[in-house]
Amino acid sequence: xxxxxxxxxxxxxxxxxxxxxxxxxxxxxxxxxxxxxxxxxxxxxxxxxxxxxxxxxxxxxxxxxxxxxxxxxxxxxxxxxxxxxxxxxxxxxxxxxxxxxxxxxxxxxxxxxxxxxxxxxxxxxxxxxxxxxxxxxxxxxxxxxxxxxxxxxxxxxxxxxxxxxxxxxxxxxxxxxxxxxxxxxxxxxxxxxxxxxxxxxxxxxxxxxxxxxxxxxxxxxxxxxxxxxxxxxxxxxxxxxxxxxxxxxxxxxxxxxxxxxxxxxxxxxxxxxxxxxxxxxxxxxxxxxxxxxxxxxxxxxxxxxxxxxxxxxxxxxxxxxxxxxxxxxxxxxxxxxxxxxxxxxxxxxxxxxxxxxxxxxxxxxxxxxxxxxxxxxxxxxxxxxxxxxxxxxxxxxxxxxxxxxxxxxxxxxxxxxxxxxxxxxxxxxxxxxxxxxxxxxxxxxxxxxxxxxxxxxxxxxxxxxxxxxxxxxxxxxxxxxx
Amino acid sequence: xxxxxxxxxxxxxxxxxxxxxxxxxxxxxxxxxxxxxxxxxxxxxxxxxxxxxxxxxxxxxxxxxxxxxxxxxxxxxxxxxxxxxxxxxxxxxxxxxxxxxxxxxxxxxxxxxxxxxxxxxxxxxxxxxxxxxxxxxxxxxxxxxxxxxxxxxxxxxxxxxxxxxxxxxxxxxxxxxxxxxxxxxxxxxxxxxxxxxxxxxxxxxxxxxxxxxxxx
Numbered sequence: 001x002x003x004x005x006x007x008x009x010x011x012x013x014x015x016x017x018x019x020x021x022x023x024x025x026x027x028x029x030x031x032x033x034x035x036x037x038x039x040x041x042x043x044x045x046x047x048x049x050x051x052x053x054x055x056x057x058x059x060x061x062x063x064x065x066x067x068x069x070x071x072x073x074x075x076x077x078x079x080x081x082x083x084x085x086x087x088x089x090x091x092x093x094x095x096x097x098x099x100x101x102x103x104x105x106x107x108x109x110x111x112x113x114x115x116x117x118x119x120x121x122x123x124x125x126x127x128x129x130x131x132x133x134x135x136x137x138x139x140x141x142x143x144x145x146x147x148x149x150x151x152x153x154x155x156x157x158x159x160x161x162x163x164x165x166x167x168x169x170x171x172x173x174x175x176x177x178x179x180x181x182x183x184x185x186x187x188x189x190x191x192x193x194x195x196x197x198x199x200x201x202x203x204x205x206x207x208x209x210x211x212x213x214x215x216x217x218x219x220x221x222x223x224x225x226x227x228x229x230x231x232x233x234x235x236x237x238x239x240x241x242x243x244x245x246x247x248x249x250x251x252x253x254x255x256x257x258x259x260x261x262x263x264x265x266x267x268x269x270x271x272x273x274x275x276x277x278x279x280x281x282x283x284x285x286x287x288x289x290x291x292x293x294x295x296x297x298x299x300x301x302x303x304x305x306x307x308x309x310x311x312x313x314x315x316x317x318x319x320x321x322x323x324x325x326x327x328x329x330x331x332x333x334x335x336x337x338x339x340x341x342x343x344x345x346x347x348x349x350x351x352x353x354x355x356x357x358x359x360x361x362x363x364x365x366x367x368x369x370x371x372x373x374x375x376x377x378x379x380x381x382x383x384x385x386x387x388x389x390x391x392x393x394x395x396x397x398x399x400x401x402x403x404x405x406x407x408x409x410x411x412x413x414x415x416x417x418x419x420x421x422x423x424x425x426x427x428x429x430x431x432x433x434x435x436x437x438x439x440x441x442x443x444x445x446x447x448x449x450x451x452x453x454x455x456x457x458x459x460x461x462x463x464x465x466x467x468x469x470x471x472x473x474x475x476x477x478x479x480x481x482x
Numbered sequence: 483x484x485x486x487x488x489x490x491x492x493x494x495x496x497x498x499x500x501x502x503x504x505x506x507x508x509x510x511x512x513x514x515x516x517x518x519x520x521x522x523x524x525x526x527x528x529x530x531x532x533x534x535x536x537x538x539x540x541x542x543x544x545x546x547x548x549x550x551x552x553x554x555x556x557x558x559x560x561x562x563x564x565x566x567x568x569x570x571x572x573x574x575x576x577x578x579x580x581x582x583x584x585x586x587x588x589x590x591x592x593x594x595x596x597x598x599x600x601x602x603x604x605x606x607x608x609x610x611x612x613x614x615x616x617x618x619x620x621x622x623x624x625x626x627x628x629x630x631x632x633x634x635x636x637x638x639x640x641x642x643x644x645x646x647x648x649x650x651x652x653x654x655x656x657x658x659x660x661x662x663x664x665x666x667x668x669x670x671x672x673x674x675x676x677x678x679x680x681x682x683x684x685x686x687x688x689x690x691x692x693x694x695x696x697x698x
Binding site for chain 2: 158205274286
């Protein structure tokens with residue numbers, strides 16, 4: 001399996017293949033059920049969860065609609081605190097900046113804190129091309145990297161792998177890139193975590209450059225925040241001499257005090273804990289403590305396109321908790337790979353088409369990767385109306401296909417519009433349907449339809465038309481007595 | 483045009499004509515109504531499978547020595563209260579002078595630090611890396627972290643803690659929020675304690691007062 005998402009087929013095509021993977025379905029079912037239960041429990045402990053969500057949404061909306069001034073404030077705060085600020089319009093520019101910074105240190109390897117932004121820009125591949133090895137240090141990212149695999153979940157990128165598969169990957173791959181696992185290794189998660197500890201420790205202790213993302217960037221102080229569990233983040237943020245952080249421009253929060261809202265919402269929504277084991281904050285350079293060469297790369301990469309859409313903009317509130325993945329019936333069955341992006345699940349269905357545009361097959365198909373059940377919108381800690389945005393983006397995809405040779409679906413919809421536009425036409429059509437209903441007799445549903453309609457009917461049970469419509473019934477029963 | 487100018491230009495263009503949403507009227511740092519802050523803190527720290535012990539001030543030195551057990555080399559920050567280590571027997575104590583390398587720290591079995599804040603609702607200890615807590619690497623590389631928290635440092639919930647953090651950030655200091663030992667749920671979402679940070683977190687919660695009064 002390739003490490004990139006380029007040239008992905010449509011969601012529907014990839015989903016069909018993923019559904020055939022029974023092992024993955026079992027792994028996902030188990031994992032998402034566990035995390036849903038934990039989340040529900042710790043969310044119920046708070047008196048006013050809804051109030052927190054509303055406040056978080058309001059803070060983010062304030063940020064997004066004043067992003068120009070907050071970005072300038074952030075830049076000024078960071079610079080005052082001793083950090084160097086870089087601006088990157090797209091992935092290619094960000095990768096060029098980071099590669100240049102790493103080269104300038106004279107080293108040929110970096111340790112990495114799990115970061116969605118660096119995955120989004122394909123940093124590891126870009127560094128590899130420049131002869132720089134990037135070591136992922138989050139356990140799940142390590143599993144994905146060693147397995148030459150792709151992440152399938154925002155928070156737990158190896159959620160599609162079970163312990164036996166992980167053991168095999170460690171035994172096969174670990175020794176080739178560093179400290180090997182012990183000769184006797186069971187699939188007990190404790191033993192697997194211990195093998196990762198030993199494997200990565202030598203990399204942490206010798207690392208001179210680290211690359212991270214940031215969960216939050218505080219405009220008024222220049223403070224960056226990384227929320228994590230394993231301590232790999234702390235290792236990367238503390239031990240190397242140079243730290244490069246890639247921060248999406250939507251990660252800004254105005255005031256340090258705003259963190260009180262997000263530090264309550266994020267851990268409970270993502271891992272279902274009252275608080276994650278480790279949260280690190282740092283403000284530029286602290287003499288005598290941690291990296292003395294601190295860089296921040298502010299990344300656009302499509303975010304300003306999303307910002308320009310007054311409806312779609314709210315997707316930029318996302319704090320990458322992944323609660324929407326864990327409740328999504330579509331994600332739970334299909335898994336993350338079919339979404340063709342590092343952002344899978346409901347949030348991916350609305351974020352990818354906005355960040356990347358709707359030119360590729362997979363990005364056009366993503367707004368349809370939903371049953372519109374609404375569970376994602378209910379759990380979102382920053383109140384993103386994900387189902388509404390899915391419908392909004394479906395409209396965009398349909399609008400972009402207007403003109404040219406109409407598709408079968410478009411023709412059908414045009415026909416339906418003509419039919420519904422005049423009640424006489426509709427009544428005539430219903431008369432025809434009643435005839436059909438009588439012909440089909442006792443059957444409840446229409447089976448497989450012929451020709452191109454088969455694709456539609458194969459996945460749906462359409463009820464047979466009634467032998468008598470409501471209008472006919474009304475005329476017969478009540479019409480005369482009004 | 484520089485990318486900075488281009489991005490800021492695109493942001494301004496994207497927001498042209500947009501409704502500018504004001505910041506919410508949020509009461510920051512509101513204290514949480516927690517009836518028994520000490521009891522809840524102990525319960526929640528234990529919930530992470532960390533060790534937590536309540537001790538009287540005059541028992542602290544002995545408790546520190548006990549918590550360090552058979553550790554033969556201990557590192558401490560330069561500003562740590564000397565009396566806390568007075569009951570140590572035989573262990574080598576390194577006082578961090580800022581020159582210890584990551585490898586040096588890796589050869590230390592334990593670290594003893596103070597803390598800045600303890601949060602009851604989440605069972606979190608916040609270090610703001612003053613001299614009695616030391617630089618970040620100290621409380622990260624050794625495998626056992628003995629952390630001394632005073633009852634007077636406890637707050638109810640996260641908002642009060644963030645308010646207290648402002649002074650540290652203004653002074654240019656980092657902060658580390660610690661909730662139990664390092665942990666991962668990356669394998670089948672089953673929680674495993676002990677990955678890269680200290681695998682054991684031992685919290686010594688010191689009772690308020692001069693130690694002569696009996697606790698309520």
